[in-house]
Amino acid sequence: MKLSNRITILCSSVLAAVILSVTVALLLFAKNTILSLSNEQVQRKQQTLRTSFSEMANYYAANSDSDAVHTSLVRYCFTRFSDQTSVLMKDGETVVSSVIVDPSAYVQKDGVDYGEAMPVAVTVQGRRLLIAGSSTSIGGKTYDVYVVEDISDVYTRIRRMAWIFAGVSVATIALGAFVVMALVRKSTKPVTALSEAAREIADGAYEKRVAVRTKDEIGALGEDFNRMADAVETKISELEERNERQRLFIGGVTHEFKTPLTGLLLHAGLLRRANLSDDERDASLAHIESQTAWLERLTQNLLKLTTSDDEIELQAVHIPDLLDEVKDGVEPKLNERGATLSVQCETETLTLNPELWRSLLNNLIVNAANAYDADAEEKPITLTVKDKTFSVTDYGRGIPTEAQSRIFEPFFRVDKSRSKKQGGSGLGLALVKAIADAHGASVTVESEEGKGTTVSVLLP
Amino acid sequence: MKNRILVVEDDAAIRDAVLLNLQFADYDAVAFDDGKKAADALECDHAYDLALLDIMLPGMDGFELFGLMEQYSIPVIYMTAKTDSASEIKGLRDGAEDYIVKPFDPLTLMVRIEKVLKRVGKWNAVYRVRDVVVNTETHTVTKDGEPVELQPLEFDVLIALLRHKNMTVSRERLLSEVWGFDYLGETRMVDVKISALRKKLGLEDAIRAIPKLGYRLEER
Known part of the structure; x- marks a missing residue:
């Protein structure tokens, strides 16, 4: 499953759980508040009814001579305050009532109670009723005063409220899920782009x-x-x-x-x-x-x-000794060409590979000797070593500027026919460069046509 | 008249060997080691039937020289060490007759030269060896001025030997040049034709059998 989908589903689930539990909590709270309000209302109604009725009835009917007059006065007094929810009972007999139930069956009466009467909730014939009742004494006789309030409407309203809550929360969850999805898509888009780029790179782009x-x-x-x-x-x-x-x-x-x-x-x-x-x-x-x-x-x-491409072995080398060996080695070739080599050395010891370095210097010197025209009267070559720089100088033909950058390429020849006659393989300077590279040394060429050339190799 | 061939090749070894081969095959060859020198010499003398040019030359390269060759209508065969197709295509598109890649075999070079000369109509049809004259156009052979009758295959073997005069030619090479490749292995047929040629033309000592190598037609 895609990461974005997984995050979307996870976030949406959490969102739904939160919204649903908040909704349910709100709903329960609202229901309890409404019900307790109704309870208080019924309780207050019953109290008012009982108090008013009891005061009036005691005023008019307390000293009645006959039961009939007493009863009729009591009934009269009760009806002065009653409505369709009021019930008056005496010794289990209904005196006045316009409700469908016998409230005494639901309310426990433990003696005469002038105090509070907690309402009792019952369901009778599909109707939800709140019944509050308490007793009062009128002229020595005990009467029970009840209020039976039908609160089915309240329940209907609560149910409607619950539906509205459900609708709103489903809509909120849907909207939330949509927003979450959009956000997750947006935030995972760079990841998708990365993966596409990685694929393209893998394919060679x-x-x-x-x-x-x-x-x-x-x-x-x-x-x-x-x-x-x-x-x-x-x-x-x-x-x-x-x-x-x-x-x-x-x-x-x-x-x-x-x-x-x-x-x-x-x-x-x-x-x-x-x-x-x-x-x-x-x-x-x-x-x-x-x-x-x-x-x-x-x-x-x-x-x-x-x-020289491989890893080379370096060692501390006494440079004057190395130069002597080089000089001995190239002497026959120089004599053949009539060239003379003078060596100046101001350095004692350097770290390098003596075999390869001899070959490098040898190539530079022979190259310098070949820079002279065959019929030149003098062919001086100088090899100078100062600090870490080896320089070989000749005063021969020089190298054309446009050729200077190419002379280290294998088989590049400034003048093809001459180089071959002098026995060049076309690899001499390429070899110099390769050996210098293997030592991490840099090679520079200074040359002017007709004046001569200096090739310098600088060890790191 | 001998065919005249210009050779421009800077490598002395190759130049000398090509010259020797050309001389043995009865060509008149002139060689230069530098493109510029060859170009300068062409100004006074450009009576060549064919030019063999190296491509990488000092002075002036083979492709540059080609312009001059065209000017004097000299057909060109390049001798090149470049195997990359780019330079081959350039050479041929510019109109070179052929090219041959180094390292090459001298006998192949001779065959290519002959083919080019025949194609451009400059092929000198007359061969001579001692007192024998062979005219390839009229298909006639004379010895000391007297016509000699040869069978067609005998004539072809004689031409093959003349083409590589002073060089040893193997029986296999003769078979492939005269009979074609289908007959490879039947070397005895060569020996029969050789002995007939020796008898008819009196070339018993000129056509020499070289042990393990083949036959050689010697001028001297």
């Missing part, structure tokens, strides 16, 4: 948000929901971006492998099937050797690139 209109718990839930959706959207787009990058990377790798593979295939085919001269055979073999070396470099770098 990650940009979906809910409108927050209130400042209550549901509003807070809406805000939290939106925050969660933000986080999910960001994460998903990050993943998609990463996926796209990976897809492009794999595309790039495949493309890079195809060129050396084509060369290998063609020359192997020539060697196997063609009738080659000795010189041609030598040239073919040289091509095969260089293409294979290129593939080997490519795979080495790819391996480093993928392993």
Whole structure:
């Protein structure tokens, strides 16, 4: 069952119970009030009747000589005050009466009573009667004075009142239930909206948000929901971006492998099937050797690139020692190109992964050496380490501004043919970036065409 | 006259191999390693029957070069490492005759070149090997000026060997080029035709059987 329906039914039930019990209590109270008013009325009426009658009868009939005169005087006196509810009885005999019952049968008389007479309620022949009676002495003789009031009308009125009460309370309950339902619907609407939004997000509409209109718990839930959706959207787009990058990377790798593979295939085919001269055979073999070396470099770098993605081990490294190792390592390549490296170090120890960092510096230095035209007279390269910043500077060709943002992309080459001749795999700077990223370091490039380039890596 | 073919490919290994293959197949080939250089050279000399273009080129890429080729009515075959259909469609929609995806097999390249040359009507129909001249248009073969009678299948086997001159052609390849794929496995039929050709044309030493590989028609 829906939450809104359940709350509506619960609230309506409580409302109905409250209204019904209040109504019943009111009804009972009204009934008792009306009945006690009637009682008082009848009591007062009987008292007035008895007192008036008794005074007058004692004045006129107390000293009557004969019973007949006495009785007639008494009757006369009684009728002076009586109405259709009055009854006068003497020794169980009715003297004056215009009612349908014998009141003495219902009222207990314990001797002569001048005091109060509590009315007795009886139902006779479908009529509700209030009977009040008491005795009085007139000329030594005891008379009973009764008032028999028919209060059937009062009961009818009470019943009518009860019906009106019932009608009003049913109407109130219905209205109340309707209002409760509307309120509950209104207050659960944001919950419905949340659930719809959640479904849409689950179906892939990650940009979906809910409108927050209130400042209550549901509003807070809406805000939290939106925050969660933000986080999910960001994460998903990050993943998609990463996926796209990976897809492009794999595309790039495949493309890079195809060129050396084509060369290998063609020359192997020539060697196997063609009738080659000795010189041609030598040239073919040289091509095969260089293409294979290129593939080997490519795979080495790819391996480093993928392993630098994993969690790396950091350790405190004595930087001057590390720089010496780097210098020894790149020396042959620099000599080959006629470049010279000068190193300045103002830092003692830093926390990094020495293997990967050597590879990073090595790549930057070889890259700097390749920035010079082959016929340049001098090819100076400086490596400076200050605080946590490693900078490699050359005074070569420089990088065009529009290419500067792309040089860290795998397989991006500012000048394709030259880079290949120099033995680049197209992965050097991508590797630098990946290693820097793995260390949480930032890489910046400052370059001007014709003047040179400085690449700086700042450890966190 | 030999068909003249322009090759623009920046990778030296591929360029040299393609050149050798073209020379063996009796083409006159000229190669460049840079799109710009090729474009400049075209200004003075554009008498090419076909161009083999790499797409990713320094200087000027293959798609840019295509405009020039159209200007000089040189049919183009792209040699591309790009397998994505987008670049294939671009190349062909712009009017390239064909494309071949790296890494490719040299014999396939030769067949494609021949097909394109035939389609555009520039196919040089005359093959020569030693003192034998074969005219594919008139279907005639002469040895030392004297006509020689060949059966149709013998003629086709000779053409297949000439097409891949100086290259070893497997029996399977000969079967599929001459008889079609239905006959794969029946390699003995090839040997029969080869021995007939050797006898009729006196090419006993020129058509060499290469153990485990197939036959090779040698010029020298």
